[in-house]
Amino acid sequence: MKHDIQPLHAASANDLPYTFKQLDTAMEAAGLDALVATSKHNVRYLLGGYQFLFFSAMDAIGQSRYLPAFVYLRGEGDKTAYFANKMEAQEHQVAPFWVPEFRPDHWGSVDVMQAAADYLQKCGVASGRIGFESAFMPKDGYDALATALPQATIVDASMVLTRLRMIKSKPELDLLREATARISQSMQATILAAGEGSSKHEIIEQLRQEETKRGMAFEYCLLTLGDSHNRAGSDQTWNKGEVLSIDSGGNLHGYIGDICRMGVLGEPDSELVDLLAEVEAVQQxxxxxxxxxxxxxxxxxxxxxxxxxxxxxxxxxxxAHGMGLISHEAPFLMTNHPVAYEGSDADMPFQPGLVLSVETTMHHPNRGFIKLEDTVIVTEDGYELFGADNRDWIVRSVD
Known part of the structure; x- marks a missing residue:
C-alpha cells in the first residue's frame, strides 16, 4: 500500500508550525524568561515534527530514562537549544536539526537537566522565571535543574505550550485528515473481515493490523458487541443481529485520528436504524x-x-474536546466530562484551524452501545468533517 503523506520535518525555523513571535508573546503573557520542554509531544512540536524513533514507544533505559529537552529563551530564537540522546547525533548526520545549539551528549534525565541548567546560566537567565512541564519532568530531573539554578523561579508552563498548539497549520491538518481517513478505512475493513463467532480480542487484533498496514501506529481500540456496554477486550463473540461499536485512535507521524463507527451483523432492523439516526441528529x-x-x-x-x-x-x-498531537488537548470545552479538566475554553470564539472531536453516545439498555465520534476542523467559512464516510451502519452480511 502506498503511503504518500510525509511526516513533518522542519529544516529551518521557517518550517515550524508556530512562529517565534507567537511563542514569545505567549511566554511574555506568562512572565517567562525561558522555557524547558521535556514531553515527547511538545518537543516534537517545537522541533517541527521530529521524534527519535528509538524511544517512540518507551522511555526507560538502564537506570534512568530518555528525556529530550528543548530550551528556548524569550526573544532570542538564535539561542534555541536541543539536548538529546547520544544516538541522535546520527539523526543529525542524516537530516540536520535546525536548532542553533544541538547537544547530543546525554543518556538520562539528570545529565540532561544539568546540561540545560548550565546552558541557561551561560545565557544569563539563571535567576529568571523558567517554565517547565510539571507532568512530564521526573523528580530527579527537576531536582537537578532546581539545584543548579537556585536563584531561578521554576514554574509550570504546560498550558503555554498547550495553547501554542491549539490552532493547527495546514501540514498538521493534512496529517489529521489523512489519519482519520485511514482509521475509517481500517474500521470498515475490520468489520467486514469479522463475522459470527469472532471474539473481541480477534477483532481488536484485526484493527491493529489494518491500521498498521496503512502506515499508522495503533494506539487503542475500545470495542463493544451486542447489548454490552463494556469496551474492554475479551473472549465475547459477535452474534447475528448484534451491533458492534469500534472506537479507535491511530497515530500518523505523531497526529492522532480518533473516531467511532458502528457495525451490525446482518441487516439492521428498523429500531437500529432509528437509534443511530437519533445519535446522528445530535451530531448534526x-x-x-x-x-x-x-x-x-x-x-x-x-x-x-x-x-x-x-x-x-x-x-x-x-x-466534545480538542484533538491533535494528544487526545483531549485544547480547546477545553466541558468540565470533568469525562476527563478531569475545566471547560475553560467554552466561551472562546472558534478560529480557523481549530480541531474538535464531537461525540454522541447512546447506552441503550437492550441494543447496546451506539456511538458516533467525529473529527471536525473549523474552516474560514464553517467546518470540515474528516473521515465523513462509513457513518451509517457498516453491514457485515451473514454468511
Missing part, C-alpha cells in the same frame, strides 16, 4: 454551530438540546 445539530466566531458553549447547547428531544435522551450523552 452540533456541527451546525461550528464556524469562526461561534463558541464551544453554543455548539454544546445545540447538541444537548437535540439530545433532549430524542426518545432515548435518558440514555444519551454528548461530549
Amino acid at each position: 445539530a452540533a456541527f451546525a454551530k461550528i464556524a469562526p466566531g461561534k463558541t464551544g458553549a453554543e455548539m454544546i447547547a445545540a447538541g444537548e438540546a437535540e439530545l433532549r428531544r430524542g426518545p432515548n435522551a435518558a440514555h444519551n450523552d454528548f461530549f
Whole structure:
C-alpha cells in the first residue's frame, strides 16, 4: 500500500508550525524568561515534527530514562537549544536539526537537566522565571535543574505550550485528515473481515493490523458487541443481529485520528436504524454551530438540546474536546466530562484551524452501545468533517 503523506520535518525555523513571535508573546503573557520542554509531544512540536524513533514507544533505559529537552529563551530564537540522546547525533548526520545549539551528549534525565541548567546560566537567565512541564519532568530531573539554578523561579508552563498548539497549520491538518481517513478505512475493513463467532480480542487484533498496514501506529481500540456496554477486550463473540461499536485512535507521524463507527451483523432492523439516526441528529445539530466566531458553549447547547428531544435522551450523552498531537488537548470545552479538566475554553470564539472531536453516545439498555465520534476542523467559512464516510451502519452480511 502506498503511503504518500510525509511526516513533518522542519529544516529551518521557517518550517515550524508556530512562529517565534507567537511563542514569545505567549511566554511574555506568562512572565517567562525561558522555557524547558521535556514531553515527547511538545518537543516534537517545537522541533517541527521530529521524534527519535528509538524511544517512540518507551522511555526507560538502564537506570534512568530518555528525556529530550528543548530550551528556548524569550526573544532570542538564535539561542534555541536541543539536548538529546547520544544516538541522535546520527539523526543529525542524516537530516540536520535546525536548532542553533544541538547537544547530543546525554543518556538520562539528570545529565540532561544539568546540561540545560548550565546552558541557561551561560545565557544569563539563571535567576529568571523558567517554565517547565510539571507532568512530564521526573523528580530527579527537576531536582537537578532546581539545584543548579537556585536563584531561578521554576514554574509550570504546560498550558503555554498547550495553547501554542491549539490552532493547527495546514501540514498538521493534512496529517489529521489523512489519519482519520485511514482509521475509517481500517474500521470498515475490520468489520467486514469479522463475522459470527469472532471474539473481541480477534477483532481488536484485526484493527491493529489494518491500521498498521496503512502506515499508522495503533494506539487503542475500545470495542463493544451486542447489548454490552463494556469496551474492554475479551473472549465475547459477535452474534447475528448484534451491533458492534469500534472506537479507535491511530497515530500518523505523531497526529492522532480518533473516531467511532458502528457495525451490525446482518441487516439492521428498523429500531437500529432509528437509534443511530437519533445519535446522528445530535451530531448534526452540533456541527451546525461550528464556524469562526461561534463558541464551544453554543455548539454544546445545540447538541444537548437535540439530545433532549430524542426518545432515548435518558440514555444519551454528548461530549466534545480538542484533538491533535494528544487526545483531549485544547480547546477545553466541558468540565470533568469525562476527563478531569475545566471547560475553560467554552466561551472562546472558534478560529480557523481549530480541531474538535464531537461525540454522541447512546447506552441503550437492550441494543447496546451506539456511538458516533467525529473529527471536525473549523474552516474560514464553517467546518470540515474528516473521515465523513462509513457513518451509517457498516453491514457485515451473514454468511
